[in-house]
Structure formats: C-alpha cells, structure tokens
Amino acid sequence: MAPTSIAVLGGGLTGLSAAFYLTRRFPTARIAVYNAEARFGGWVRSDRVRVSYTNHDGKPENADVVLEAGPRTLRPNARSVLELIHLLNLSSTLLTVPKTSHAARNRFLYIPEYGGLCRLPSAPLDLFTLAGPSRHNIGRLLLSSVAREPFKRRNKRFGLDDESVDDFMTRRFGSEWSRIFASSLVHGIYAADARRLSLRSAFPSLWEAEERGNGSVVAGILKRSPPLTSGEGPTSYELGDLQDTMRDVSVYSFRDGIGTLTDALVRYLREHPNVDMYGGVRIMGLRINPRGKQFELITSAMETMLPTHVVSTLPLFRLHSLLTPAIRLPHLTANAYTSVTVVNLVFPRPPSSSSPLHPEGFGYLVPRPPDGYFNDSNRLGILGCVFDSSSTANQDSSDAVVKMTVMLGGPYASCSLPQVNVSDLLSELSTHLGRTLPEPVLVKVRHNQHCIPLYSVGHLQRMEELRHVLASEPWVGRMEVIGAGVEGVSVGDCVEAGRNAGRFWS
Template sequence: MPPSHIAILGGGLTGLSSAYHLSRKFPSSLITLLEKQPRFGGWVRSERVQVKDERGNMASVVLEAGPRTLRPNAKSVLELINLLELKSSLVLTRKTSPAAKNRFLYIPGTNGLQLIPSSITSFFSSSLARILVPAILREPFRRYNRPPGITDESLDSFLIRRFGEPFARTFGSAMVHGIYAADSRILSVRAAFPTVWDAEENGGGSVIRGLLSKNERGEAAVDYVLGDMVTAMDGVSVFSFKEGIRTLTDALVLELKRNPKVQLQSGVGVTSLRLNPLHQTFEITTSSHFSFKASHVVSTLSPPVLNILLPPSLPLPHLTENTSSSVTVMNIVFPPSLSGHPIHPPGFGYLIPRPSSGYDTSNSGILGTVFDSSALSGQDTGRLIKLTIMLGGPHPLTPSHTSLPVVLKHLASHLGHPLPEPLLVHSHSHASCIPTLSVGHLERMDELRAVLKALPWNGRLEVIGAGVGGVSVGDCLEAGKRAGCVWR
C-alpha cells in the first residue's frame, strides 16, 4: 500500500527534488513540504540586476550567491531539465572554450596567477611543474602504502601517501576549497572523492594506473527519462541557465504547485518530529503552532538540525558528527576594460591553496574567485566584467576580511595589476552552508541507515541531503530522486 501522507522537511534542492519524484512514484499520496525560509530553493540564490556604467549605459547581469554551474554528467539534473522542459533556457560552456581549458591557482606570497596545465606540453613547461612532474611521474612506481586496516582517511593524508606533501597542500587543499570550502586535512577521501580511493585499489596501489584502467560504468540510463539531453550535452564542460540556477528550483516549485496532492508551505519551520510506534505514524509540530500526522517522512534538513527536533527517547546516531563551513560570497561587477588590458585572463577562475602557515587571521581569507563573465557569458548583456569571490570556510574571518577595499586590494594582487572601481558589489554571508564530510562518514551513514531501517522507525523516515550524501547540485537532486525507493 503506498504512503498515505509524506512529509518532506526542507525546501531546498533535495526537498524539492524529493517532492517532485515522490509525486510521480506515488500519485495518490498526499505530500506536504515544509520550508522554514520565506522562499524555496535553499542555498540557490540567483538574481538579475540592472547595472549602469560610468557612461550611463544600462546592462543586466545575473548574480549567483550559491551554486552557479552544473556538470553534464549529472543525469539527475539532465532528467529534470528534460521533464520540466528547460532546454531552451540553457547556457552552455563548451570544452573548447578558454573557460573550460584555463583554470588557475594563486600561490600565497606570489604575484599573479599560475595556469594549471591542461595538456602534455603545458604539463612540463608550467611554473607548477616542479610540484606536478615528480608527483605524477613517481606515483605509479610508489609501492602500495595504504596502512593495514585503514578503511578511510583524509584527502590530505591520501594525497601525501600517493603524491607527496607539496602536491597535497598545493592542489589537494585548493580543490577542497573550491568544492567544500573546507580543510583537506579533515575531509574524508572516501566520502568526497570515492573515485580516487577506488582507483588506488583497482590500480594495485597506484591511483594513476587505476584511473587509466578503470571501466566507465555510469548510471543505468534506463532509470532516467533523458530525452535528447545526452546529445545536447555533447562537448559541454559546464552549463547553467539564462536566469541562473534558480530556473531549476523555480520550475520545480511551479510544477509542484500545479499538483493538487502536493502542499508547499514556506515560512513554516518544524519544531518537533515524534514517532508513534504503535500506530506507525509521525506527528510533526510546526512554528506556526499547528501539527499534523504523516505516515512517512523525508528529512532534507542538516543532520544537526534534525537532531534537535527528535525526542531524547528516540535519538539517531551520528547526526552531530560533522561540522559545516560558513562562506561569504561577494559578487563584483566591473566596467568593460577600455585600456585593452583585460581585468582577468580568459578562463574559469582560480583557487588558493592552504597557506603554509595554516589558517589564521593574517591570511586574506579568500578561497577562490570565479570569472563569471567568462564562464557563463550568455547570461548577461553588455560587456561588463563579473567576478565572484568566496571567503571563509576554514579561514577565520574578521569584519576587515570582507571589507571591500581589503578584498579589492587582494584581488588586484592576485590578478597582478590595479583594478578599476567596481560598478556593483553584492555580498552574502552563508552560515553553515556546506557540510564537511569528515573521516569515517560513510561508515557512520551506514549505521544511521541501519537504525532507520529497523524498528521502531521501520524505514518510514529517510534522512538525505548534502549532510548525508554529496554536496553538489547533482548529488542533491539524485538523493531526491532516490527518496522513498523502498516504500511500497
């Protein structure tokens, strides 16, 4: 018998995806989605703004305070684009474009950016060759050195074992800054980068041999309704939408509002979640002082928030194990370059590795910068230059770190030349926005799922979302697609 009433806690990417897919799986079930904030979409926050340059010319740009690009290999994303008929709204960045080929590092203490090699020729001629060449060439010949009995470790520890400390600190920490805004010495390699962990096993101890010999399995295409989206993504590096990522969440909200079996409630938080084991129902109390019963619940809330809602008599394990990163996002729009000298080099942007001195307030606090006007030029009118700077994460921030003059001073140093006065600056501070999946995360989540499967929960509560699975848009939408897959 299908669920009679499904409650979904949280109206971000995972919650909206859950509601959409569950409404398709169980068309007769009532679905109630509760979102504490006045708007749906979670950390997705796209805004089109009008900008006037110094000559009085008007242009419009899309500013993203949250995720800004999508990967074409995320079939859960492609399926929604197909089902919601969003293909005409796409903005594509081809693999042949400079934004796809050129990515940079800024090494603290230096002046200017360093291009990350993307070809064999540049690999040997790069200014980063002194770190890259010995790390890559020696790795296949290093002996198998995973300590006996180790089932997980930090990405930093893993990369040091296989590629050496300079590579781990320069490239590993920078990559983690860009994806998780976290410290690579804490992040679980198995949870965050399972491909490289598996490659070490499949390659007889060598990550490179494992990556070169691995079989591309991918997801079963029969499980997704993709239409012609795979063909549309041929040769695409990253993509977004003309009006930003909110196009996806707005379309989900609109589709759900059309369904009479789905109730969307924004501005309504959950204050308690209680299970009645005798009747196998949940009682949910909300911030608007009403309560209701549900036969099944999907929680997409962060695990620490869910932990507060549960009664002490029925705790769940491991909900408070992981910390989360807080990030400040600054969108900066500059006038077109009139001198002929571009503000930034053609490319996607740059990341900054962990300083050799560690994370302290003497550093800039900047994790990296995206050259939005290069990566997603099809979103904007005019020839304005749009950048997004990310600060915080493992860096402790003070008010001076995020003051505009200080940020512009650091940005000019990174780019290697003075900058014009910006036309527009938007700043957003996101508290605890990206969970850090620490070492042992997968085993802990297996234990959590085992408890939820057994009595008294009996599989009727599912805990999903970025704090459980991956943090990308694709990961969150995939988790929503899989919600309730064992319910009958």
Template sequence: MPAHVAILGGGLSGLSAAFHLSRRFPNALITIIEKHNKLGGWAQSDRIEVKDERGQPCSVLLESGPRTLRPNAHSVLELIHLLGLKDSLVLTPRSAAAARKRFLYIYGTKGLTPLPSSVAALVSSPLRSLFVRAGLRDTFIASQSAGDESVHEFLSRHFGEDFALTLGSALVHGIYAADSRKLSVRAAFPTLCEAEKRGRGRVIAGSFLSSPTTTNGYDLGDMKSVMDGVSVYSFRDGLSTITNALQAHLAFKPNVRMLLGTGVSRLSMGDAVEVTMSTGERITPTHVVSALPLPQLQPLLASSSLPHLNANPSSSVKVANFVFPSSSRFHPDGFGYLIPRSKSGYQNSENPGILGTVFDSCSLAEQDRPSPAPIKVTMMLGGPYGHVDIPESTLLSHLASHVGGVRLPKLLYSRIQHHRDCIPSFTPGHLERMDELRQVLREGPWKGRLEVIGAGVGGVSVGDCVEAGRNAGVHWQ
C-alpha cells in the same frame, strides 16, 4: 505504500524528493514544509540592474550559491529534460578558455599560475616539477589504504606532501570550503579511492581503468547529445531556474501542497508519525523525508534520538560579487583561481581568508545583457579561516594583487553575503556513520518510515542533492 509523505525542507534535495515522490505515488499527498518564504535553499540567483560607465542600463545575473554544473550528473539532466528547461541552457564547451584555463594563486609569486591542461602545457608549466614528482611517486610507490583517511593524507601518500598542500588544499577550498587535513577522502572524493583500488595502489593507473558510466534508468531525452563536448553549464537566469521550475511544476500537482514560512518544532513516532509545525498545526503523515541539515533535525526528535547527526562540522562562507565595466577586462581568460593553504596554516598574514575567485563572465556571459556585458567576478571567503570580516577595499586590493598587480577599474556594483553553516565537512568515518544511521532508521522505531537525505548525508554538489531526492522512498513500494 505511503498515503501521506511530509518533506522537511524545501532546498534542492527536498524539491527533488517532492518531484519524484509525487510521480511515483500519484495517489499520496506530498506536503513540503519550509521555514523560509522561498524555496531553493542555497541555490539563489538574483538579477540586478546596473548602469555602465556610459550610464546605459545593464542586466546582470548574480549567484550567491552554486553557479555552474558538470554534465556528468544524470539526475540533473533528467530534470532539465522533464521540466523542459533545455532552451534556457548556457553551455561552456570544452574548447572555451573557461574550460581549458584554471589558475592557482601561489604565495610568493606574481600573478596567477596556470594549471596545465595538456602534456604540452605541462612541459612549459612552472608546476612541471611538482607534477612530475607526483606522477613518479604514484607510479613507483604503490600504496593502498586499509581504511578511511583525510584527503591530505591520501594525496600525500600517493603524490607527496607538496602536491597535497598545493593542489589538494586548493581543490578542497573550491568545493567544500574546508581543511583538506580534516575531510574524509572516501566521502568527499570516492573516485580517487576507486581509482586506487582499480590500480592496485596506483591512482593514475587506476584512473585509466574506469568503467563506462551508464544512463540506464534516467529519462534524459536528447540531453546526452546536447551535452556532448560541454565542460560546464548553467542557465540564462541562473541555477534558480531549476528550483523555480520545480516549484512551478509542483504547484500544479493536485497531490502536492507547499507550506512556506512554516518551520517544524517537533517530530515524533508513537502509534503514528506526528509532525508539529511552528504554527501549532499537527499532521500525521505515514512517511517523512527530512532534507534538513543534520544538526537541525536532532532538536526536533521528541521520542527517539538518531546517531551521528552532530558528528560533522559545517563551513560558513562569505560570497562577494563584484561587477566592473565591460571595457575593463583586467584578469586573464579562464574559469578562475583557487588559493592553497599556506605552509603556516590558516593563521597567517599572507591571506585574510580568501579561498578563491571565479571569473563568471568568461563562462556565463550569456546571462547578462547587453553584449558586451559588464565584467563580473565572485570571491569566496571564510571556510577553514573561520569568521572573516574583510573590508571591501581589502578584498579588491588582494584581487588586484592576485591577477598581477593591476589597477582595478571603478566598481559598478558589489555585495557581500554571509552563508552560515552552508557546506557540511565529512570527517573520516562519515560513510560508516551514515550506514549506522540508515540501519537505525530501518530497524529502530521508525521502521523505515523516516528517510534522512541531503548534503550532510551523501554529497554537497547539486547533482548529489538532486540524486538523493530522486532516490528517496524507493523502498516504499
């Protein structure tokens, strides 16, 4: 039983760990150590005030990190229920355009290409032949991998090279901002591998044989019925609603203290665990949870190194938020579009480094005031393109071209933010490496008193990070 748990890092994983550990061990001291003066990690929501084309004030919510969630993450739904956040939800039903309409920008075509969302839409889709060939290949050429491989290799094996390039690379751009040829399919998309196994080498067949999900163990209240028929959701004040609510909840817990603006300079294990902070203060917790990015943990270890902390690279992403007048809808209704990798790779003249664009107003209009609210879109840049320094005028020119060569209205507001090393890229072999890391943590000098969690270990989504925090320390009792 822990008497004192130090949590290194106050992002989503660290806050989730603090929340659940403080409930599981009410008599243990929980100390959160965060080097920044603000908790929440990459989940950062900002409300700005702009004036519309008539000079009237408008309130617009901008996200610089994740912006929408899917209702299949029970760990997040549990937090919403336990923290009383249900009334602040913004729900996008499956019938909405933002749920039914998603697009690709394909090089050499004018405007956006809609992804078929039904069999009827597939019949008239310009992507019909691509999907039909992919389906036939997976159906009649059963193939099962003996080990880990890249997402591109997996999709090429099952659905063909063209499908892997067009759909696979675009999907990976939207989630991981990475190169699908370098990303582990088992770590990044385990459901594909599970479907392949169930279908005996056929992914499509295996997807129809999936086992029903269970909510056993999660305290969901009525959240299951609230999310019935919902495609994605967020909050009126953005995803920082979760991190702000966690911080407010923890601030009133008598067994929790939060040290903000305080880094960790050393983590050692001798007769006892010792954490040395940037202020010079030393604490001796009985247990430690590191929710730091894995490469940041390695330099802190004084006496014993841990394997594989520097095994994976990370993607850096620039996020460009644009706000336009409400009367100037220039893009089609839908969630947004992704851009596949060019056949010539990432060094090409066709794309300066744009991964995709989200039409935020289609799914999150309730976040903004008054109604009708200004049009907001978000472009993601960089990732496998490396560091990109693209002028705003160039971004807007590409945006106009992507949506059909329209003339964009005058901007009300814009900003570009650079997030360095924000998304870990799981290279093949990641799951085996993390198993080895956990074994060393259990059996080595730490004897199970140090847990390493976070996006670099078990998944990059909000749900993955919250789930990791929820599971921290489950064997400490």
C-alpha cells in the same frame, strides 16, 4: 505500507527534487513540503539585477546581470540533473560552455610563493609545456609527483578504511603536492580544510582507484571503466536529446542562473493537486505516534501534522534538535558545517586599448598557506574567485560590464562570515590579478552560514549505521534522511538523493 501522506522537511534543492519524484512514484499520496524560509530553493539563489555604469563615451548606460549566491555552473556528468532539466522542459533555457573555450581550458591557482597566478594543465601535453626548470614551478611539481606515483610502493596501512584527503594525497603524491592541489580542490568544493575531510566520502573514486591500481592511484585511474550511457545499467534516465547536447560541453548553466532549476520545481509542485507547499513554516518537533502508524510533526504555527512517511533533507544538526531523547538518531552531530561569504562584483569593462581585468579563463583557487590558516598571509580568507563573465558569458544583457565572484571564509576561522571591507578586498584582488581594479558599479555580499557539511573521517560508516537504525523499530523504514549532510554536496548529488527518495516504500 505504501505512503498515503508524506512530509518533506526542507525546501532546498534536495527537498524539492524529492517532492518532484515522489509525485511520480506515489501519484495518489498527499505530499507536504515544509520550509523554514518563505523562499524555497535553499542555497541555490540567482538574482537578476540592473546595474548602471558610464560607457567609454561618458554616457550613462544600464545592464541586467545575473548574480549567484550559491552554485553557478554544472557539469554534464550528473545525469540526474539532466533528467530533471528534460522532465521540466528547461532545455531551451540552457547556456553551455564548450570544452574548447578559454573558460574550460584556463583554470588557475593563486600561489604567491610560485609567482602568483599559475595556470593549471588542461591536457596531458600541458604537463610538459608548463614544467619549466624553476624549482618553484607548478607544472614541474605536478608532473614529477604524478610521474613518480605509479612507482611508489603500496603504502596504505593494513585495515585502514578511511583517511583525510590530505593524508591520502600526501601518502601518494607528497606533502607539497597535497598542500597546493588537494587543498585548492577542497576549497573550491567544500570550503574546508583537506586535513579534516574524509576522502572516501568526498572523493570515493580516488579511494577506489588506489584499490583498482594495486596501490597506485594513477594506474587505477588509467584502468577506469567507461561510463554508462543513458538507458544502460540498473538505473536509466530520461534524457531526451540532452546527452547529445552535452557531448562537447565543459560546464553549463541557464540564462537566468541555476535558480531556474529550483524555480521550475517550485512551479511544478505548487500546481500539483496533491502537493502542499508551506513556506515560512518551521518544524519544531518530530515524534512517532504511539500506535506506530504515523509521525507527529509540530510546526511553528503550533499545528500537529500526521504523515505516514517522512523525508528529511534538513541539516543533520537541525534534525537532531527536533527529536526527543527517546528516539534520538546516531551521528547527527558528528560533522561540522562550514560557512562561506560570497561577494559578487560587477565592474565596467575597460576599453579594448587597456589590459583586461582578468586573464581569459574560469577563475582561480587559493591553496592553504604554507604556514596554515591562522596567520596573516591570507588575512581576508579568500578561497577563490570565479570570472563569471567568462564562465557564463551570455547571461547578462551587455558585455560592457565584467562580473566576478569571490568566496571567503571556510577554514579561515577568523574570517568566518566577516564584515567585508570592499576596499581591502579590491586591493587583495588587484594583487592576485596583477593590475589595479576599477571601482565596481555593484557589490553584493551574502553570508551563507553553515552551508556545506564537512564529512569527517569515518562518515560513510556512520551513515551506514544511521540507515540501519532508520530501518529498525520504531522507524521501520518510514523516514529517510537524505541530502548534502549525508551523501554528497554537489547539485547532482542533491538531485540524485531526491530522485531516490521513497524507492523502498512498498
């Protein structure tokens, strides 16, 4: 049965994207979007704020800066996001970072036992130029592990259908390689412990590369098929000129931050005659009408809504709490969620005669300490730091200030959503950067509780079982469960999930 009324649960990026594409797929259906917070957008949050500082002549000045509490840059390989930008006419607001820029070429890890900040190679030749004679040399470790991997015997256990990121990387590249590079990558994307994260769910291309390379990940990557372009394959995207725009781009954002995307979706949906936006309305319960043709949604306003179809983009544990025992769905509580504290820092830029506050580049990540997370070697639980003034240089009204963002928490349980002591944080960052940082002119702290799902081993199989149940009685395919908790945490994953919502509703 084609939907006549659709309820979208959750007003974050996935929910807003789903509602947008549902208006195009079912132009006559009534669509209601329910969001527990009055503000739509979920973890995407961009704020333009004014800061005051004293210039090098001792005179007071003001500047407008963009602060991101969630994602801050996007990669151009997510065609679903580019399509959304095109359809919402946002191309003129883009800020792009070319592949030749320092932000694109210079990314770092902070590894105390390897001498502090270590630049990662950005091109194959860097593997050799960064590989010095020292045993504690990041380039040497990277080069030797990658060079040896194709000659390692095939060592995946027979019948293995998933494993942790750390187990996979250790098996193919070695334990030290995995601790440094794999844990840093996982910190930057999932704010999680690589020893607990499913490889097939988080990095499926690596699993596929090992298969394609007959046991070698490196060989499989070298055999990679060329990517599809616009209009090719089973799914085509409306990209306009954006594919050409992004040809030599490393990352991109918007003049007013990533929130430009969610704000544009909210405007579109509020103006659409068939869409109702319910901000500040929490869903308290979900039942299936005994007649089987409608759902019953009980809202925090004690109203009962009767949609024919439902798209849930809620965190899976939250959806679980809405269901009665008679219609409980499997695996909704199988995964934990990580929490991250985001600290935006704005400093006055030092005079040109002084050393810069940070090296030119995108920023750095901090790998798992050699003795694990439960120790004092990273007592603040710093996961990484982004040099925003390099990565999104043209967002702010003045270049007289320097903007950084620090991420803390995640697998550091003792630091989960801590009360941030700014003095301690500045002291730690000064150690990382090798120079004393000045007093910031602005500090903004945001605690993002349970913001990123941690896909434990076996997640793909569990989600397949969930979809099978949703396709069966009494659901018969009329409710879809999508979003970061199901199939990817990136902005591109969330938009793609929303784009596909309702594809199989006749």
